[in-house]
Amino acid sequence: MEIRGKDFYDLIVVGAGPAGSMAGRKAGQLGLRTLLIEKEVFPRYKPCGGAVSERARSCLDFEIPRELQEREIFGARVHFQDKAMKEQKEYRLATLIKRSALDHYLLKRAEEKGIEVMMGKKVTHVQEKPDQVEVIAGDHVFRSQYVIIAEGSQGKLKRVIRRKASPAEQGVCMVTEIDQTQEHRKRFAQDAVDIHFGITSMGYGWIFPHRNYYSVGIGGLISKLPEPRKTMRNFLAANGFYGQYKFKSHLIPLGGIDGQLTSSRIVLAGDAAGFIDSFSGEGITYAIKSGQIAAEVIYKILSRTDGHKLLESYEFICAQKIGQELKHALFLARMVHNSPQLLANFIVRNKNILGKYLDIFANRITYKEFLYWLVPRIPSSLFNIQAWEKIEQDL
Numbered sequence: 083m084e085i086r087g088k089d090f091y092d093l094i095v096v097g098a099g100p101a102g103s104m105a106g107r108k109a110g111q112l113g114l115r116t117l118l119i120e121k122e123v124f125p126r127y128k129p130c131g132g133a134v135s136e137r138a139r140s141c142l143d144f145e146i147p148r149e150l151q152e153r154e155i156f157g158a159r160v161h162f163q164d165k166a167m168k169e170q171k172e173y174r175l176a177t178l179i180k181r182s183a184l185d186h187y188l189l190k191r192a193e194e195k196g197i198e199v200m201m202g203k204k205v206t207h208v209q210e211k212p213d214q215v216e217v218i219a220g221d222h223v224f225r226s227q228y229v230i231i232a233e234g235s236q237g238k239l240k241r242v243i244r245r246k247a248s249p250a251e252q253g254v255c256m257v258t259e260i261d262q263t264q265e266h267r268k269r270f271a272q273d274a275v276d277i278h279f280g281i282t283s284m285g286y287g288w289i290f291p292h293r294n295y296y297s298v299g300i301g302g303l304i305s306k307l308p309e310p311r312k313t314m315r316n317f318l319a320a321n322g323f324y325g326q327y328k329f330k331s332h333l334i335p336l337g338g339i340d341g342q343l344t345s346s347r348i349v350l351a352g353d354a355a356g357f358i359d360s361f362s363g364e365g366i367t368y369a370i371k372s373g374q375i376a377a378e379v380i381y382k383i384l385s386r387t388d389g390h391k392l393l394e395s396y397e398f399i400c401a402q403k404i405g406q407e408l409k410h411a412l413f414l415a416r417m418v419h420n421s422p423q424l425l426a427n428f429i430v431r432n433k434n435i436l437g438k439y440l441d442i443f444a445n446r447i448t449y450k451e452f453l454y455w456l457v458p459r460i461p462s463s464l465f466n467i468q469a470w471e472k473i474e475q476d477l
């Protein structure tokens with residue numbers, strides 16, 4: 083590796099969410115001289131449902147400590163209008179973890195690999211030069227061979243590579259945390275999540291039972307969710323939550339849409355790269371994966387002498403390992419959300435289909451495999467008029 087003085091790094095990572103921390107960990111493991119810069123001081127609040135799927139966990143090369151795991155999720159109750167279907171598995175689908183704790187823990191696992199971490203410093207500019215990148219944070223200028231921008235969906239640094247997303251390419255999520263009462267515990271399952279379709283187009287509402295609180299939220303396409311606060315209040319009231327709650331909202335990208343991910347020396351990862359499952363809103367899996375891939379690709383470039391053309395291989399690997407999945411998720415989202423009847427018949431009304439879909443989160447099948455399995459079953463599921471009675475018995 084080239085050494086150019088103490089303030090010159092092989093890699094600077096901007097943002098210490100799951101993408102940035104796992105890029106940092108991988109870079110540290112590979113021996114890259116790495117600086118990770120984060121604008122907040124951890125632990126910090128992060129609006130999130132906190133559902134960490136089995137496939138997200140499978141990307142990690144370490145276990146998450148038990149005390150951080152608030153609830154193990156084995157099933158889902160999926161609601162559409164006044165009907166619902168429950169599907170329970172014998173194996174775990176996801177673990178509920180408070181995001182502030184998860185992100186803090188992931189950062190510690192990055193730091194232990196010998197990278198430098200700078201907290202409470204906002205990066206304001208990332209400027210690519212022919213032989214290096216300058217990263218400006220406050221009155222500091224840091225220099226590196228390569229930069230990974232893992233600033234999440236909200237930041238603007240990514241615009242050095244990618245144009246601003248249009249409203250049709252962006253979703254919005256709103257979330258609140260509500261203390262659990264005895265009465266709530268009787269109404270909601272403790273080892274399953276509640277998902278409510280039909281409250282907004284291209285989106286859903288959720289109730290996730292953490293250890294002492296519920297994460298309750300809604301998400302959907304910005305263009306289809308013009309008054310998220312009103313939709314959120316209605317959703318809360320419809321589920322018996324009548325208190326004065328503070329809402330936090332956040333933009334999320336609509337995953338599965340092609341967009342540039344690299345320039346010569348800069349790579350986007352996680353939400354900054356648009357890596358979110360448009361059907362479920364899951365993003366932690368792709369943040370971890372893309373952060374790791376980005377660090378690996380940069381390591382390979384630095385280990386060779388033939389320059390930085392290899393950054394293109396990041397786009398290629400992401401297309402294979404992430405893009406395909408996100409495109410299939412987007413296809414499913416468009417297919418079922420454009421027709422509430424299809425949504426009802428596919429996901430809510432048919433236990434087999436719901437069960438198979440949940441296997442994606444259990445890391446047992448991919449979206450592609452799910453769709454190949456689903457398509458031949460579409461005609462029969464559309465005419466499965468016995469299903470509603472079955473649903474009511476199931477709950």
Ligand SMILES: Cc1cc2nc3c(=O)[nH]c(=O)nc-3n(C[C@H](O)[C@H](O)[C@H](O)COP(=O)(O)OP(=O)(O)OC[C@H]3O[C@@H](n4cnc5c(N)ncnc54)[C@H](O)[C@@H]3O)c2cc1C
Pocket residue numbers: 096097098099100101102119120121122129130131132133134135203204205206232233234235237239255256257299331332333334351352353354357358363364365366367369
């Ligand atoms: C309400 C809501 C609920 C969600 N629920 C789930 C869920 O249950 N399960 C799931 O898998 N996904 C969920 N997601 C998606 C998930 O939160 C994201 O996909 C994930 O956080 C992406 O990780 P990331 O590392 O790319 O970005 P982030 O987690 O957003 O991290 C980016 C980091 O960069 C820092 N940063 C930003 N700008 C700068 C800067 N200029 N300088 C320095 N630091 C900077 C930020 O402070 C932040 O710490 C949810 C999203 C929302 C909005």
